[in-house]
Amino acid sequence: xxxTEIAQLGEFGLIERIKSKxxxxxxxxxxxxxxxxxxxxxxxxxQMVISTDMLIEGVHFDLSFAPLSHVGYKAVVVNxxxxxxxxxxxxxxxxxxxxxxxxxxxxxxxxxxxxxKACENYKIDLVGGDTTSSPSGLVISxxxxxxxxxxxxxxxxxxxxxxxxxxxxxxxxxxxxxNILSREKMTFKQNPDMQxxxxxEHEYLIRRQLMPEAKTDLIHELAELQVVPHAxxxxxxxxxxxxxxxxxxxxVGMYLFEDKLPIENETKLAASEFNISPTTAxxxxxxxxxxxxxxxxxxxxxxxxxxxxxxxxxxxEKEQGAHLVTSAGEKVPIQAQGWKHF
Amino acid sequence: xxxTEIAQLGEFGLIERIKSKxxxxxxxxxxxxxxxxxxxxxxxxxQMVISTDMLIEGVHFDLSFAPLSHVGYKAVVVNxxxxxxxxxxxxxxxxxxxxxxxxxxxxxxxxxxxxxKACENYKIDLVGGDTTSSPSGLVISxxxxxxxxxxxxxxxxxxxxxxxxxxxxxxxxxxxxxNILSREKMTFKQNPDMQxxxxxEHEYLIRRQLMPEAKTDLIHELAELQVVPHAxxxxxxxxxxxxxxxxxxxxVGMYLFEDKLPIENETKLAASEFNISPTTAxxxxxxxxxxxxxxxxxxxxxxxxxxxxxxxxxxxEKEQGAHLVTSAGEKVPIQAQGWKHF
Numbered sequence: 001x002x003x004t005e006i007a008q009l010g011e012f013g014l015i016e017r018i019k020s021k022x023x024x025x026x027x028x029x030x031x032x033x034x035x036x037x038x039x040x041x042x043x044x045x046x047q048m049v050i051s052t053d054m055l056i057e058g059v060h061f062d063l064s065f066a067p068l069s070h071v072g073y074k075a076v077v078v079n080x081x082x083x084x085x086x087x088x089x090x091x092x093x094x095x096x097x098x099x100x101x102x103x104x105x106x107x108x109x110x111x112x113x114x115x116x117k118a119c120e121n122y123k124i125d126l127v128g129g130d131t132t133s134s135p136s137g138l139v140i141s142x143x144x145x146x147x148x149x150x151x152x153x154x155x156x157x158x159x160x161x162x163x164x165x166x167x168x169x170x171x172x173x174x175x176x177x178x179n180i181l182s183r184e185k186m187t188f189k190q191n192p193d194m195q196x197x198x199x200x201e202h203e204y205l206i207r208r209q210l211m212p213e214a215k216t217d218l219i220h221e222l223a224e225l226q227v228v229p230h231a232x233x234x235x236x237x238x239x240x241x242x243x244x245x246x247x248x249x250x251x252v253g254m255y256l257f258e259d260k261l262p263i264e265n266e267t268k269l270a271a272s273e274f275n276i277s278p279t280t281a282x283x284x285x286x287x288x289x290x291x292x293x294x295x296x297x298x299x300x301x302x303x304x305x306x307x308x309x310x311x312x313x314x315x316x317e318k319e320q321g322a323h324l325v326t327s328a329g330e331k332v333p334i335q336a337q338g339w340k341h342f
Numbered sequence: 343x344x345x346t347e348i349a350q351l352g353e354f355g356l357i358e359r360i361k362s363k364x365x366x367x368x369x370x371x372x373x374x375x376x377x378x379x380x381x382x383x384x385x386x387x388x389q390m391v392i393s394t395d396m397l398i399e400g401v402h403f404d405l406s407f408a409p410l411s412h413v414g415y416k417a418v419v420v421n422x423x424x425x426x427x428x429x430x431x432x433x434x435x436x437x438x439x440x441x442x443x444x445x446x447x448x449x450x451x452x453x454x455x456x457x458x459k460a461c462e463n464y465k466i467d468l469v470g471g472d473t474t475s476s477p478s479g480l481v482i483s484x485x486x487x488x489x490x491x492x493x494x495x496x497x498x499x500x501x502x503x504x505x506x507x508x509x510x511x512x513x514x515x516x517x518x519x520x521n522i523l524s525r526e527k528m529t530f531k532q533n534p535d536m537q538x539x540x541x542x543e544h545e546y547l548i549r550r551q552l553m554p555e556a557k558t559d560l561i562h563e564l565a566e567l568q569v570v571p572h573a574x575x576x577x578x579x580x581x582x583x584x585x586x587x588x589x590x591x592x593x594v595g596m597y598l599f600e601d602k603l604p605i606e607n608e609t610k611l612a613a614s615e616f617n618i619s620p621t622t623a624x625x626x627x628x629x630x631x632x633x634x635x636x637x638x639x640x641x642x643x644x645x646x647x648x649x650x651x652x653x654x655x656x657x658x659e660k661e662q663g664a665h666l667v668t669s670a671g672e673k674v675p676i677q678a679q680g681w682k683h684f
Contacts, residue, residue: 035497036427036575037393042384051379052485054438058477085378096396096483135400141438141483143394155377233378
């Protein structure tokens with residue numbers, strides 16, 4: 001594969017290249033890449049939700065097993081997921097990248113291929129960003145914007161007593177995917193002649209780790225059924241950590257039922273390979289990018305038929321605390337492990 | 343000075359700390375730090391301008407001579423300047439930081455002290471961001487949002503024939519400040535016993551480099567006088583580079599007059615110390631964060647009395663190209679040097 005140095009294009013050449021490959025889909029995007037700022041027209045009577053995430057090579061992704069296009073795709077998805085967690089849909093993103101001289105123009109193309117693919121899938125416009133050099137590795141910082149009806153926006157702080165706690169999909173898979181990728185990397189390091197052991201049964205887990213999707217489908221479905229959750233958050237740091245955020249910010253307690261946690265068979269099998277309890281993978285694994293939300297029992301009745309609604313618990317009084325009710329009927333306090341960046 | 347490790351606080355503790363020190367000033371900021379996204383209410387009948395800048399230690403700033411509070415202040419200012427360049431005022435920012443374990447909680451406090459000071463001065467609310475670890479050094483990524491009357495927003499692409507080209511203040515000072523700081527750093531490295539030679543005559547230059555201001559005053563003045571420029575850009579990469587952006591994006595030519603370039607005496611003196619032509623410092627130095635704009639001769643009449651309006655050129659037909667008319671009356675083609683990141 002040919003290698004073109006970024007210095008050959010220069011910063012402005014690189015920006016031109018990125019711009020030429022991006023297309024606008026939303027009428028709200030009035031002025032895109034190539035000026036001091038982008039101009040966006042907020043749709044009538046909406047409020048804006050805005051979120052940002054920074055991904056660092058060696059902390060959030062490992063290019064020894066994650067292709068650049070997957071990294072780009074996932075970088076957009078984790079941001080989209082934050083907007084979905086507000087019960088809104090994203091419409092614009094700004095993407096900043098810092099690159100060391102290890103990266104060629106072709107590498108940047110691959111990264112933006114993933115970014116563009118995610119923009120296409122989630123109907124988002126890339127309207128701005130920044131490009132710069134980095135002394136070491138790749139940094140991707142994305143800001144995402146969405147607009148929603150003020151009556152529909154959902155924070156973490158309005159969970160109510162007796163709300164049903166739901167999650168939008170299975171948990172723990174991305175974490176087991178990471179374990180498998182890390183193991184194969186170690187094996188490969190020790191014995192470069194060995195083929196990595198990526199069995200078909202692991203395909204789902206690896207996909208959940210490298211190319212997750214944000215649950216915007218659920219946001220569309222909730223809108224159609226005119227159901228607005230009381231509280232919502234996306235599961236990036238693990239179910240336990242997110243449940244505790246809702247409890248703290250809403251001033252409530254919560255019971256989650258171990259029996260009800262949606263965990264795929266592939267996840268259970270891999271967990272047993274690694275001597276990890278599947279419940280631990282689900283509670284503390286993270287990077288699932290499912291939505292965790294609470295809503296009234298009446299509202300739950302309206303959406304319980306949806307394929308991506310799994311009731312897993314109930315909102316309690318604050319004094320009852322946050323507990324996992326195990327399959328054996330024991331109450332175990334929920335503790336956040338989450339991702340430790342520091 | 344005491345040192346608290348960030349690991350002692352953890353990511354959520356750090357976010358709490360940052361949140362507790364930030365205050366909201368704008369009624370449009372509805373939900374701030376601590377949810378999946380911030381919620382902002384766009385003021386009636388406005389359009390949003392949004393911009394982002396990423397600053398990397400060792401590329402954009404050097405902590406051996408820039409105090410962290412200055413770095414934080416400047417990081418906000420460079421973003422504010424982008425919004426001003428659209429003829430708008432900023433109202434919200436999101437700040438993401440990546441930190442290596444070299445940085446303590448006290449260091450983060452100092453950084454946010456500068457960020458908060460800039461937010462106060464420019465009436466901006468810090469409503470979100472991200473914090474993460476970094477394998478090396480400090481990365482700051484800021485996204486800034488502002489709202490403006492659609493009829494007042496100004497891009498780079500509408501400069502018209504015979505427009506007067508103006509700049510909002512003196513040029514080249516920040517570049518000479520950087521030269522002085524770099525020289526003193528080298529001297530100090532070679533001979534640590536020597537005192538750095540920061541003479542009073544250099545104070546202005548060093549301040550322009552380390553703690554520049556964005557020209558939002560001019561945006562207020564233009565609004566009061568009901569003058570809307572045809573094209574505007576902020577001078578971050580040097581006057582030459584920015585003038586060429588306007589020419590290219592507006593499809594026009596431009597004459598700039600060497601005699602008219604506002605250059606402070608301190609800048610001229612330092613330029614002669616370094617054997618640099620002051621005109622070169624002004625044209626190619628960069629980081630001035632002044633506004634370069636074009637407007638009709640009639641509109642210019644309305645604002646020419648303002649202290650921060652310096653007419654420096656005239657918009658010509660595209661065929662005439664972009665030229666500097668020297669003091670000797672020669673026409674020299676303008677060439678972009680700008681900052682080479684790659």
